[in-house]
Amino acid sequence: xxxxxxxxxxxxxxxxxxxxxxxRTYVGLPAADALCxxxxxxxxxxxDVTVCEACLSEVFGAVPEFWRxxxxxAFAEEGSNPDFWSFMSENPPLGVLYVRPWxxxxxxxxxxxx
Ligand SMILES: [Zn+2]
Numbered sequence: 001x002x003x004x005x006x007x008x009x010x011x012x013x014x015x016x017x018x019x020x021x022x023x024r025t026y027v028g029l030p031a032a033d034a035l036c037x038x039x040x041x042x043x044x045x046x047x048d049v050t051v052c053e054a055c056l057s058e059v060f061g062a063v064p065e066f067w068r069x070x071x072x073x074a075f076a077e078e079g080s081n082p083d084f085w086s087f088m089s090e091n092p093p094l095g096v097l098y099v100r101p102w103x104x105x106x107x108x109x110x111x112x113x114x
Pocket of ligand 1: 008009010011012013051052053054055
């Protein structure tokens, strides 16, 4: 499955406003059901992934599978450099640290606002 910027990583539903321009995608404000799931990684760092409210329980119950089947292939598709991909595959998530609505994550500072 292809992961699309601004969409739920699980079901691909759009959860952010998206504006496409040639050569660039702007991710805008989040919908109310856009959730930021912070994963605790093996090395102690965290990684944030976006899922919609409807997909949360499914992702919560299968974090390693979600990481392996959805997130890692997305990095590969995006053409991330091999060192980064290798680091990510050797640094799997241990579990969910916390879940917050994207609207409460200081979205103003994180994303392109329009
Ligand atoms: Zn979803």
